[in-house]
Structures are given as C-alpha cells and as structure tokens.
Amino acid sequence: MRRAFAGFLLAFLSLSSLLSLGAAPRKRAAHAGSGVAPADLVLRGGAVYTVDASRRWAEAVAVAGGRIVFVGPDAEVGRRIGPRTRVVDLAGRMVLPGFHDSHAHPIDGGIDSLEVDLHGLATPAEVLEKIRAYAAAHPDAAWVRGSGWELPTFPNASPTKDLLDRVVPDRPAFLWAMDGHSAWANSKALAIAGVTKDTPDPPHGRIERDAAGEPSGALREDASDLVARHLPKRTARDYSAGLAAALRIANGLGLTSLQEARASEEQLAAYAAADRNGTLTARIVASILCDTDKGVADVPRLVALRQRYHGRRLRADGVKIFADGVLETRTAAVLQPYLGFGDDRGRLNVEPDAFKALAVALDAKGFQIHVHAIGDRAIRETLDALEAARAANGARDARHHIAHLELIDPADIPRFRGLGVIANFQPFWASGDEYLLKLTEPELGPERSRWLYPIRSVRDSGAAVAFGSDWDVSSLNPLDGIEVAITHREPGKNKGPGPPWLPEERIGLPEAIAAYTIGGAYLDFTERETGSIEAGKAADLIVLDRNLFAIPSDRIHEAKVLWTLLEGREIYRAEGFSEGK
Numbered sequence: 001m002r003r004a005f006a007g008f009l010l011a012f013l014s015l016s017s018l019l020s021l022g023a024a025p026r027k028r029a030a031h032a033g034s035g036v037a038p039a040d041l042v043l044r045g046g047a048v049y050t051v052d053a054s055r056r057w058a059e060a061v062a063v064a065g066g067r068i069v070f071v072g073p074d075a076e077v078g079r080r081i082g083p084r085t086r087v088v089d090l091a092g093r094m095v096l097p098g099f100h101d102s103h104a105h106p107i108d109g110g111i112d113s114l115e116v117d118l119h120g121l122a123t124p125a126e127v128l129e130k131i132r133a134y135a136a137a138h139p140d141a142a143w144v145r146g147s148g149w150e151l152p153t154f155p156n157a158s159p160t161k162d163l164l165d166r167v168v169p170d171r172p173a174f175l176w177a178m179d180g181h182s183a184w185a186n187s188k189a190l191a192i193a194g195v196t197k198d199t200p201d202p203p204h205g206r207i208e209r210d211a212a213g214e215p216s217g218a219l220r221e222d223a224s225d226l227v228a229r230h231l232p233k234r235t236a237r238d239y240s241a242g243l244a245a246a247l248r249i250a251n252g253l254g255l256t257s258l259q260e261a262r263a264s265e266e267q268l269a270a271y272a273a274a275d276r277n278g279t280l281t282a283r284i285v286a287s288i289l290c291d292t293d294k295g296v297a298d299v300p301r302l303v304a305l306r307q308r309y310h311g312r313r314l315r316a317d318g319v320k321i322f323a324d325g326v327l328e329t330r331t332a333a334v335l336q337p338y339l340g341f342g343d344d345r346g347r348l349n350v351e352p353d354a355f356k357a358l359a360v361a362l363d364a365k366g367f368q369i370h371v372h373a374i375g376d377r378a379i380r381e382t383l384d385a386l387e388a389a390r391a392a393n394g395a396r397d398a399r400h401h402i403a404h405l406e407l408i409d410p411a412d413i414p415r416f417r418g419l420g421v422i423a424n425f426q427p428f429w430a431s432g433d434e435y436l437l438k439l440t441e442p443e444l445g446p447e448r449s450r451w452l453y454p455i456r457s458v459r460d461s462g463a464a465v466a467f468g469s470d471w472d473v474s475s476l477n478p479l480d481g482i483e484v485a486i487t488h489r490e491p492g493k494n495k496g497p498g499p500p501w502l503p504e505e506r507i508g509l510p511e512a513i514a515a516y517t518i519g520g521a522y523l524d525f526t527e528r529e530t531g532s533i534e535a536g537k538a539a540d541l542i543v544l545d546r547n548l549f550a551i552p553s554d555r556i557h558e559a560k561v562l563w564t565l566l567e568g569r570e571i572y573r574a575e576g577f578s579e580g581k
C-alpha cells in the first residue's frame with residue numbers, strides 16, 4: 001500500500017512516472033498553457049464523498065492556496081501535480097468535508113474535560129469513586145467541581161448531599177448533571193449558599209427536598225444558580241485553556257466548524273484572542289446568551305458584543321434563547337400534562353408576548369435567533385415568535401433555528417419549512433436509551449412518544465435540517481450522531497434482537513452526513529465557502545480510515561478520523577497516518 005509521507009519524494013516519483021510515459025510532457029505543457037497551476041496538495045485513490053448537490057463521488061482532490069481547485073477522477077488529477085506538490089495516496093480511504101457541529105458548548109466542554117468528568121459512568125459507586133479520586137489528587141482546590149453525572153444513575157434522578165459528603169466532607173462540592181439542567185451539591189456547598197429548608201424555590205427552578213423539607217442535594221434549573229453563583233470565578237486563562245482543549249478534541253473528530261450555543265462575553269473574548277493569535281483551528285459562529293428576563297432591553301448589549309467580537313474565523317451573529325427546560329425533570333413546556341403529575345405542563349422561560357417582542361427586535365437587528373426548545377408547547381411558542389418576527393419585519397434570509405426539538409406536535413412540523421426555520425437536531429439522543437425509555441416515555445405515554453425526535457418527518461416535510469452534539473451534554477463525535485440517526489440504537493450497546501426505537505423516524509446515511517456537513521454550513525451562512533467538496537471552496541477536508549457506505553451501520557462509531565485539514569492546513573493527524581499503516 002503506497003502512502004505518501006514524504007510528499008516531495010512521491011511528487012518526484014509521480015513526475016518521473018509521468019515523464020516515463022513519453023506523452024506526458026506534451027500534455028503538461030498543453031495544460032500549463034491553458035493556465036493550470038500545480039497544486040500544493042493532491043489526495044488521490046480515495047473514496048471522496050463530495051456532498052455536492054448531486055452527491056457525486058470522486059477519487060481525487062487538489063488543493064492550492066487553501067482552496068479546492070479540482071475534484072474528479074485520479075486519471076485527471078495528474079496535471080495538477082508539480083515538483084513541489086505533496087501527493088497523498090489514500091488507498092481507498094474515505095474523504096469527507098470537515099464536519100459542522102450546529103450546537104455545542106466547546107469552551108464549557110473543554111473546561112469540563114479538565115475537571116471532575118463524570119461522563120459515561122454507570123453506577124453511583126463509580127461516580128463517587130471518581131469524585132473521591134479527584135478530590136484526593138487536588139487537595140488545594142477550594143471547591144471540588146465538575147459535571148457529567150447522568151440522571152438515571154440515581155433514584156428519582158436525585159443524588160443526595162449525604163452521598164457527596166461521604167467523599168468530600170471537608171470542602172464544598174458542586175457537580176452539574178450531564179444535561180446542565182440539574183446540579184448536585186454537598187452540605188458545605190449548600191451552607192455557603194445559605195440554602196436551607198426555608199429557602200423558597202426560585203421562579204424557574206426547584207430545590208429537591210427530603211421528607212423533612214430539608215434540601216436533599218439535587219437542584220433543578222435556576223435553583224442550581226443559588227449555589228453556582230458562589231463558585232470561584234473563572235479566569236481568562238481558564239477559558240483559553242478550555243478552548244484549547246476543546247479544539248484539540250474537536251479537530252481530532254474531524255470538526256472544522258462549530259456553533260457555540262451559549263456564548264458569554266468571557267467566552268467570546270477567549271475565541272477572539274485565539275482568532276487573533278492564529279490558534280483558532282475551527283470556524284466559530286457564536287450565539288450570544290440573551291438575558292430573557294430583560295428581554296428587548298438586552299438587545300443593545302447584544303448588538304455591541306456582535307460588533308466587538310468579529311474576526312477572521314469568529315462571528316457572533318447569533319442570539320441564544322432558552323424557551324424551556326428538559327423533559328426528564330418536567331421542566332420542558334408541554335401541551336398536555338405530564339402523566340401522573342396532575343396538571344403539570346412544565347414551564348416556559350419566556351412568556352409568549354415577551355418572546356414575540358424579543359424575536360421581532362432581534363430579527364430587525366439582523367440577528368440569527370437560536371432557540372433551545374424541547375417540549376411541544378415551547379416549540380410551538382418559538383414558531384409563533386419567529387412567525388411574528390417575519391410578519392413584523394418581512395421575510396428575509398434569516399435562518400433562525402430551533403435546537404433539540406425533542407417532542408414536536410405533528411401539526412407544527414410543516415411550519416419549519418413554511419417559516420424557513422432550520423431544524424437543529426441532536427441525533428445522538430434518539431437511541432432508545434434509558435433517558436427515553438425510563439424517564440421520558442412514561443411521562444408522555446405511547447401516543448405522544450411517537451413524536452419524540454421526528455427527524456425523518458421534519459426532513460420529509462422539506463425543512464432544512466442540521467445536526468449538532470450539544471457537547472458536553474453528549475458525545476462530540478459526529479460519527480456517533482450519524483450512527484444513531486440511521487440506526488436508532490445506542491452505539492455499541494442495545495443492538496437487538498428487538499426492533500430499533502421508533503424505526504420510522506430513522507434517516508439514511510447520505511441525509512445524516514449532509515446534516516453534519518452542508519446542512520451545518522447552511523445554518524452558519526457559510527455554504528458557499530465550506531460544507532462540501534467542490535472546486536472553489538475552502539479545503540476543509542477530513543480523511544476517515546474506512547468508507548462509511550461500505551460497513552454495517554452499527555459499526556460507524558468505530559470509524560476513525562485520520563487527518564483533518566482546515567483551509568488546506570493540517571490541524572489534526574492521527575498517529576501512524578503518515579506512515580501508511
């Protein structure tokens with residue numbers, strides 16, 4: 001298997017073989033005459049899935065000056081090879097456009113990866129041991145902080161302060177749940193925050209309590225902030241370290257573009273600093289977190305931030321609005337009551353009239369509105385607000401988008417296409433995992449559960465669809481999300497023998513790849529620059545170790561990214577790739 005690690009050597013050999021054909025020099029001269037310059041880089045012998053409009057395949061790609069200058073068969077790429085062209089023979093490996101994640105929290109995820117990381121731990125014992133070990137290894141940390149515990153790990157999704165006191169008795173400890181909508185505090189942390197049995201629940205939150213009415217240690221939504229506001233403030237250095245860690249992880253998974261789904265000014269400053277010093281190895285479109293309590297009065301601040309934080313690879317044109325919470329803890333706003341909880345329909349974070357006024361004001365300023373909406377009532381309210389914006393300001397190419405979209409009333413599905421609203425799904429969640437089977441479906445009943453994550457129905461309605469991970473709520477790996485979108489099973493887990501969860505809402509591999517590439521580029525307004533492999537676009541390219549179309553769909557998560565290029569520049573290379581293993 002020929003692999004090009006010494007580019008000049010292979011380029012030389014290629015040139016020699018061309019010369020030895022005799023006719024080649026004349027051909028080269030002819031092409032040179034017609035203005036074809038040699039490329040900096042040629043990939044050939046690959047399975048190049050272009051994701052262009054006709055979903056064409058190619059074998060070779062040539063790159064010059066960071067841009068794609070040729071896509072086509074191996075037989076035609078030779079004329080792009082000059083003495084200094086680096087030639088990489090792919091031996092059938094797959095080439096895709098760089099992935100786009102349309103909803104992620106890169107800096108938070110990066111910081112979390114440097115703290116107590118509880119992701120993927122299955123039992124309370126494992127969770128406690130990880131916390132204990134972190135506390136022991138960091139005796140000087142004033143707080144033990146981290147994230148990633150999963151709701152189904154604890155009875156009633158409520159870990160207790162007593163459990164946490166056992167492993168962190170001497171210091172405050174505070175740990176976010178994987179979904180960021182619940183938190184877990186120990187006794188010291190609750191004492192510092194002054195949270196007692198006399199503390200009322202905040203308007204958009206709930207303090208879980210034991211039989212005696214004492215705070216039990218679990219906090220929902222805004223109740224978490226009662227304690228979180230006492231955490232030591234993060235520094236600019238923390239944010240930059242988090243971003244650097246996130247970019248390393250993201251580039252290694254083939255990501256070249258990311259939507260920052262909840263940007264604070266501190267985060268924008270970290271992105272801008274990286275952009276200035278040339279270390280921002282991804283295109284970032286940031287959605288600035290809106291203070292919905294201030295509503296329209298917050299718009300001037302958002303306009304100022306958008307102006308201030310604008311760079312080569314950074315734009316802050318989006319505004320993030322939380323319309324509701326999450327289904328598992330019944331904080332998502334639903335049209336019909338949760339089963340077994342009286343008339344509880346969850347809650348909206350913004351009252352409908354205030355939401356409409358806010359959407360109208362943001363749209364008038366040219367912002368791209370990015371809404372967290374999970375329950376069918378929150379999704380309807382969001383569509384109503386975006387409809388009001390269009391009615392007030394006229395139709396424009398706004399590309400507003402709604403993320404998460406867990407429970408959609410079927411009557412609202414055609415409205416996405418009608419209003420030009422992009423459906424921004426997190427496909428990894430549609431796997432029939434414990435969250436869905438044990439927490440969500442029992443609250444909704446079978447009839448409504450049919451409309452959980454209706455990705456196929458939304459897509460078939462003609463709406464634009466983009467995919468994101470919501471990292472570090474869940475796996476950042478686009479291949480995990482792609483696998484779940486087409487299998488509806490947890491990667492590497494519940495393989496059967498029964499039918500997959502809600503099989504009618506699965507989509508095909510081409511659609512799943514598109515939602516993670518060109519669909520994301522469309523969402524970012526960069527579809528003329530990236531998102532597919534076409535001459536003229538930036539060379540945002542990845543090489544995978546296998547062709548996703550040639551393997552069973554439940555093995556897609558095992559595929560590995562070997563090489564990631566952003567504008568033709570290497571930003572990740574797997575160990576061993578250049579040696580041709």
Ligand SMILES: [Zn+2]
Nearest residue numbers: 103105261470
């Ligand atoms: Zn999110």
